[in-house]
Amino acid sequence: MTFIRGGRIVAIAALVALGATACSGGGRDKGEDSEQGGGGNAAGSSGYTIAFVTHETPGDAFWDKVRAGAEQAAKDEGVTLKYSNDPDASKQAVLIQNAVDSKVSGIATTLVTPNALAGAVKTATDAKIPVVGLNAGIDQYKQLGALMYFGSDETLAGQSAGERIAAGGAKHPLCVIHQQGSVSLEARCAGLKSKVPGTENIQVNGADDAAVTSTIQAKLAQDKSIDYIMTLNSQVAQDTLKAQEQAGSSAKVATFDLDTQVAQNVQDGKIEFSVDQQPYAQGYLAVSSLYLYLKNGNDIGGGRPVLTGPSFVDKSNIAKILPFTKNNTR
Amino acid sequence: MSHDVQAARPAPAAPETPAASRRPGLGNRLLLRPEVGALVAALVIFLFFLVAAPAFRSMESFFTVLYQASTIGIVAVGVGLLMIGGEFDLSAGVITTSAGLVTSMFSWWFGVNLWVGALLSLIFCLAVGFLNGWLVMRTGIPSFLITLGTFFVLQGANLGVTKLVTNSVTSPDISQIAGFSSLGAVFSSNFGLGPVTVWITVLWWLLFVALATWILQRARSGNWIYAVGGSPESARAVGVPVVRTKIGLFMAVSFLGWFVGMHTLFRFNTLQAGNGVGNEFLYIIAAVVGGTLLTGGFGNAAGVAIGAFIFGMTNLGIVYAGWDPNWFKAFLGVMLLLAVLVNLYVKRMATARRTA
Numbered sequence: 001m002t003f004i005r006g007g008r009i010v011a012i013a014a015l016v017a018l019g020a021t022a023c024s025g026g027g028r029d030k031g032e033d034s035e036q037g038g039g040g041n042a043a044g045s046s047g048y049t050i051a052f053v054t055h056e057t058p059g060d061a062f063w064d065k066v067r068a069g070a071e072q073a074a075k076d077e078g079v080t081l082k083y084s085n086d087p088d089a090s091k092q093a094v095l096i097q098n099a100v101d102s103k104v105s106g107i108a109t110t111l112v113t114p115n116a117l118a119g120a121v122k123t124a125t126d127a128k129i130p131v132v133g134l135n136a137g138i139d140q141y142k143q144l145g146a147l148m149y150f151g152s153d154e155t156l157a158g159q160s161a162g163e164r165i166a167a168g169g170a171k172h173p174l175c176v177i178h179q180q181g182s183v184s185l186e187a188r189c190a191g192l193k194s195k196v197p198g199t200e201n202i203q204v205n206g207a208d209d210a211a212v213t214s215t216i217q218a219k220l221a222q223d224k225s226i227d228y229i230m231t232l233n234s235q236v237a238q239d240t241l242k243a244q245e246q247a248g249s250s251a252k253v254a255t256f257d258l259d260t261q262v263a264q265n266v267q268d269g270k271i272e273f274s275v276d277q278q279p280y281a282q283g284y285l286a287v288s289s290l291y292l293y294l295k296n297g298n299d300i301g302g303g304r305p306v307l308t309g310p311s312f313v314d315k316s317n318i319a320k321i322l323p324f325t326k327n328n329t330r
Numbered sequence: 331m332s333h334d335v336q337a338a339r340p341a342p343a344a345p346e347t348p349a350a351s352r353r354p355g356l357g358n359r360l361l362l363r364p365e366v367g368a369l370v371a372a373l374v375i376f377l378f379f380l381v382a383a384p385a386f387r388s389m390e391s392f393f394t395v396l397y398q399a400s401t402i403g404i405v406a407v408g409v410g411l412l413m414i415g416g417e418f419d420l421s422a423g424v425i426t427t428s429a430g431l432v433t434s435m436f437s438w439w440f441g442v443n444l445w446v447g448a449l450l451s452l453i454f455c456l457a458v459g460f461l462n463g464w465l466v467m468r469t470g471i472p473s474f475l476i477t478l479g480t481f482f483v484l485q486g487a488n489l490g491v492t493k494l495v496t497n498s499v500t501s502p503d504i505s506q507i508a509g510f511s512s513l514g515a516v517f518s519s520n521f522g523l524g525p526v527t528v529w530i531t532v533l534w535w536l537l538f539v540a541l542a543t544w545i546l547q548r549a550r551s552g553n554w555i556y557a558v559g560g561s562p563e564s565a566r567a568v569g570v571p572v573v574r575t576k577i578g579l580f581m582a583v584s585f586l587g588w589f590v591g592m593h594t595l596f597r598f599n600t601l602q603a604g605n606g607v608g609n610e611f612l613y614i615i616a617a618v619v620g621g622t623l624l625t626g627g628f629g630n631a632a633g634v635a636i637g638a639f640i641f642g643m644t645n646l647g648i649v650y651a652g653w654d655p656n657w658f659k660a661f662l663g664v665m666l667l668l669a670v671l672v673n674l675y676v677k678r679m680a681t682a683r684r685t686a
Contacts, residue, residue: 218646
């Protein structure tokens with residue numbers, strides 16, 4: 001049967017693999033792996049434990065950077081970090097409640113669904129646990145009782161991007177929403193539309209690259225007047241470049257978020273610019289600000305939200321930023 | 331793979347398929363073919379979009395639809411066979427991502443030729459399929475539960491391992507590794523045919539459909555598949571190797587999942603570890619819309635292919651028509667319900683005739 005033959009094949013493959021190690025280019029850079037792995041909680045020498053609760057959908061590159069930033073801050077400051085996440089609002093509320101129950105020193109949380117999280121945040125503030133918000137909830141964090149906020153203003157980010165593409169001559173841009181019902185993605189597109197009234201939204205299935213590509217390709221075939229495509233995450237930007245090539249469209253492409261490939265494409269001129277909200281900084285600042293508050297009573301932002309974006313990455317500054325994307329910090 | 335269940339053992343004639351056991355009039359015979367309802371639906375939807383969506387009328391659009399259908403349709407062929415055999419596989423969506431991740435990360439980490447990574451990934455996927463089938467047969471727990479477990483294990487492992495190996499949740503860019511172009515030619519090349527671009531997945535899809543049709547109609551293992559899906563006990567009683575047939579079907583699904591995973595990897599160079607979730611339902615929908623009975627024992631490969639084509643057509647037709655694609659899932663749901671109703675009707679007719 002196949003699986004018995006399979007056993008032999010595994011053995012052969014393993015031998016071939018071992019023999020062929022390091023014979024091919026394009027692989028991992030073998031010099032650098034010892035210092036990789038930037039996370040991990042240090043011994044917790046400060047004695048503080050900080051809970052970090054997000055609405056991350058598992059496997060999202062953006063959130064991975066937020067988390068990397070938070071872990072680096074925890075390491076730098078000797079804080080024990082407890083990371084947890086759930087995209088479902090009611091489950092995220094339970095995670096915050098868990099943190100309160102386990103009597104952490106501070107809580108950093110995203111406030112993506114303020115109404116659903118208000119109760120849990122209140123139990124935290126009632127228990128005298130300081131809370132900071134990050135990434136989402138810029139308009140609500142204060143009334144919920146959070147002390148500080150770190151993130152991008154999505155509407156402002158959309159507007160800034162809109163101004164930019166309007167200056168570039170965009171009349172009929174396409175705004176690609178890869179996650180149905182996401183408030184922050186809708187806010188970006190709405191911001192875009194406020195500056196370029198011809199903006200049209202399109203919904204794609206962000207979990208299937210082939211589907212994203214063919215949907216955008218179909219849209220480009222249906223409407224030849226589309227002159228700009230705005231994607232809202234880095235993977236969709238890659239898919240869009242493929243679709244554009246297939247459809248023979250000359251529309252320009254810009255995106256939110258940054259990764260190695262987007263950075264490379266910005267450098268190569270295939271992507272006009274990226275709107276970066278600096279997720280690594282969001283995670284880092286949220287943890288550091290709690291640390292400073294606990295240790296020193298500091299109030300970062302002076303009662304106002306601290307904006308980590310929109311930070312534009314384009315040809316003018318890509319040379320400086322490109323190396324950081326390879327470290328998973330930008 | 332499906333070939334494996336063809337091993338020689340003289341088996342007495344398995345119970346015949348319902349469609350072949352009667353000789354009613356032509357109209358009824360047509361109605362009793364699983365793909366006819368889907369074919370009618372496909373034609374109606376096709377004509378509908380021809381009228382409603384000007385951009386749908388070009389050949390380029392038609393081939394984009396075929397491409398979209400092929401990436402769903404290839405795995406759906408296997409899922410359809412498995413469902414005819416009376417089982418489900420909920421891990422079929424994420425295994426496409428697992429397949430790509432194993433290939434890319436193994437080759438990237440060790441710096442070896444991608445062919446080695448692809449082969450290793452194939453073995454990995456076949457092993458997952460084997461494990462699914464073996465656990466189902468060994469424990470008697472419904473495949474729905476077993477493969478739900480596999481689904482979660484793979485989903486978590488995709489994330490966990492990717493993060494461990496690459497320190498991010500995106501797989502590394504493999505386009506510079508040896509073997510990329512040759513594998514790309516096999517799995518994700520395209521060629522121009524007049525004004526249109528034909529993706530190789532469309533050809534592979536047709537090939538797999540033809541192969542599955544041949545197995546179901548002509549090969550002895552085809553009879554076995556209908557038999558184990560219709561009634562495992564009587565199948566076993568007449569000497570059909572039930573365990574081997576079902577395990578083979580699970581392995582066929584994961585083979586095809588591997589295939590689509592290779593396509594995605596070599597077309598897009600990198601993968602996000604969270605991808606693929608949800609596609610398992612699209613495969614099942616394609617199979618059901620194509621006339622496969624959820625209870626097993628009935629259906630065929632052409633029907634499943636038509637189901638996948640309907641999926642691709644609706645998905646993109648809405649975009650070609652310039653409508654709000656937020657509604658797409660609602661359309662899909664309505665179609666699924668209609669298909670199930672048609673299937674129910676057909677099944678009632680079939681049983682009524684048998685008892686008459």
